Amino acid sequence: MTVTREILLVYDRECPACDNYCRMVRIRRDLGELKLVDAREHSEVMAEITGQGLDIDQGMVLKLDGQLYYGADAIHALALISSRSGFFNRLNFWLFRSRRLSAVSYPLLRWCRNLLLKWLGKTRINNLEVPGRERF
Template sequence: MARKEVLLIYDQECPACHAYCQVVNIRKSLGELTIVDARQPSKVMEEITAQGLDIDQGMVLKLGDQLYYGADAIHALALIGSRSGFLNRINYWVFSSKQRSAVLYPILRSLRNVLLKLLRKRKINNLGAAGNDRF
């Protein structure tokens, strides 16, 4: 299998998201996982916005030319993830099921939104929704 560019794009100002993304690993045969801060301008953020994906509502995994969003991103990340380490094995067990990912991701996203509101963090607002700059 050819090594692909693997990017994980998320809000680095979210402590829960940041902790998760620092722990998750992918299999070395796939390549290196590159973490991208969605709050910083980048080519991949332009691509995400052009696709109409609201980064405030879900992380994005870019695997080669394919974008995975929200529950699909966390599911795909579990499938390509390393099984080494306790937390990576838990991540695989929980999110390797598409159904569990679809149920759990919206709950985790809601908890994230509450956390960011408590921390008084602004939304990224990559789609430019008017009046939608605070949680």
């Protein structure tokens, strides 16, 4: 009997770029099942993220084997466990397999995300309840 691990990817589903990325990324089947979690909905994992002081507006979170990977670390870890099937997943692996490249590119991606959400008139998730941070 094979036991599949549940691997959680927590992100802002209202962000079109984040949503497309998370729906397209595939992990290797032998590692488990990737479950997408909308950070705007109350969940146990969001309570854990907030409890760790992680601002979901500043980075997605990958939960793998009980460990939380945040922002650039999340995209790097996701690249390492991703499938290499299809153009998108091969490109994702190539771009983010390097911890250094992930650390450099993630802030730019986050800036683009924040700009897109501001342009779309979306509010922040504000899981850390920072005063004065309602909109992008």
